[in-house]
Amino acid sequence: EAQLxxxxxxxxxxxxxxxxxxxxxxxxxxxxxxxxxxxxxxxxLEWVGxxxxxxxxxxxxxxxxxxxxxxxxxxxxxxHLQMNSLRVEDTAVYYCxxxxxxxxxxxxxxxxxxxxxxIVSS
Amino acid sequence: xIQMTQSPYSLSAAVGDRVTITCRSxxxxxxxxxxxxxKPGQAPKVLIYGVSTLQSGVPSRFSGRGSGTDFTLTINxxxxxxxxxxxCQQSYGRPPYTFGQGTKLEIK
Numbered sequence: 001e002a003q004l005x006x007x008x009x010x011x012x013x014x015x016x017x018x019x020x021x022x023x024x025x026x027x028x029x030x031x032x033x034x035x036x037x038x039x040x041x042x043x044x045l046e047w048v049g050x051x052x053x054x055x056x057x058x059x060x061x062x063x064x065x066x067x068x069x070x071x072x073x074x075x076x077x078x079x080h081l082q083m084n085s086l087r088v089e090d091t092a093v094y095y096c097x098x099x100x101x102x103x104x105x106x107x108x109x110x111x112x113x114x115x116x117x118x119i120v121s122s
Numbered sequence: 123x124i125q126m127t128q129s130p131y132s133l134s135a136a137v138g139d140r141v142t143i144t145c146r147s148x149x150x151x152x153x154x155x156x157x158x159x160x161k162p163g164q165a166p167k168v169l170i171y172g173v174s175t176l177q178s179g180v181p182s183r184f185s186g187r188g189s190g191t192d193f194t195l196t197i198n199x200x201x202x203x204x205x206x207x208x209x210c211q212q213s214y215g216r217p218p219y220t221f222g223q224g225t226k227l228e229i230k
Contacts, residue, residue, distance in 0.1 A: 037166075045158075045166065045209055045221040059217040095165055106172035107213050108156040112165040 002027040002111050004096045009116030016086050020116050022079040022096030030074040033099035035109065036081050038092035046092075050099060051079070064090075086120045093117050124148050124212050128222035135200050136230045143195045143225045145210035150190050154214035157186055157195045160224075161206045169208075170195065197227075205229055 008020040022034075036048040048068065049060040055072045069082040079096055094116050097109040125148040135141045145155065153173045158166040168177045170186040173193060183198045197204055210222040 044223045045211070047211075047217070047219045047221065050217070050219075061218045100168075100171075102172060102175070104172070106154060106175075108168050108171040108211070109158075109166075110168040110171075110177065112167065115165055 002098060004098065004111060004113035006094065006096050006113045006116035009094065009118050011119045011121065012086055013122050014086060014088055014120055016120070017082070017084045018086065018118060019083070020081040020094055020096075020118070022081075022113055024077045024079065024096075024098070027098070029072075029077040033101075033107075034072060034079045035097045035099055036070060036079075037095045037097055037109065037112070038090075039095070039115075040089075040092040043092075048081070048094070083118070086118075088120050091118060091120045123218055124151060124214065124220055126210055126212055126220050126222040128208075128210055128225050130225060131223070132226040132228070134228045134230050137200055137202060139200045140196065140198045141200060141227065142197075143208055143210075143227075145188075145193045145195070145222050147191045147193075147212055147214075151212045151214035153189060154212055155186075155188065155193045156211045156213060158209045158211060158221075159206045160209065166209065200229070202229055 003025045005023045012018050035050040051058045051070050067085045071080045096113040100110045101107040127146045129144045155173050157170040159169045160166040174186045185196045207224045207226045
């Protein structure tokens with residue numbers, strides 16, 4: 001069974017940095033696009049970014065471009081999100097997600113990790 | 123960016139009822155529409171992908187329909203375990219891949 005486990009969340013001051021990690025197991029990690037989705041407290045879901053299997057095609061939502069960097073280590077089955085210049089509005093639970101693709105290129109997020117809480121506050 | 127609008131924002135129904143949640147996209151997304159269920163205190167899980175394909179293990183009480191810009195999620199024979207917030211998400215073309223704002227389902 002595919003499983004994703006995030007780590008690295010915590011409290012950070014505005015302008016600070018934090019690095020999230022996601023440990024993947026139960027599937028062929030280097031065959032899948034991976035991504036991050038966040039959820040601010042009592043809010044909806046926001047897609048943050050996706051990364052292709054080889055790590056050389058990366059997409060971000062505009063609000064994090066230039067501040068967040070996602071990367072992957074296929075040898076260690078791990079995904080990372082380096083978050084710099086953090087803002088109060090980045091406060092959220094960050095979910096690591098696997099991208100599943102059907103034969104007709106329909107794709108969706110499954111599974112989701114349990115989430116890592118990031119709080120940006122002074 | 124493609125905007126996804128869900129309605130209603132919340133709804134309350136009785137056990138055994140049928141409920142329908144609507145999701146509308148600001149432009150054509152063909153059949154690149156997915157539905158997720160998030161139970162209280164849990165991470166979201168995919169229910170339906172590609173408008174109408176049920177994820178393995180999802181009860182047949184759940185169904186999805188639509189095309190283009192208008193989509194629906196229907197839950198038949200509502201159960202207590204269906205209490206959750208439901209999100210639609212478009213996976214069409216270029217990013218960003220946006221979600222609806224969510225529909226909170228409660229049991230009367």
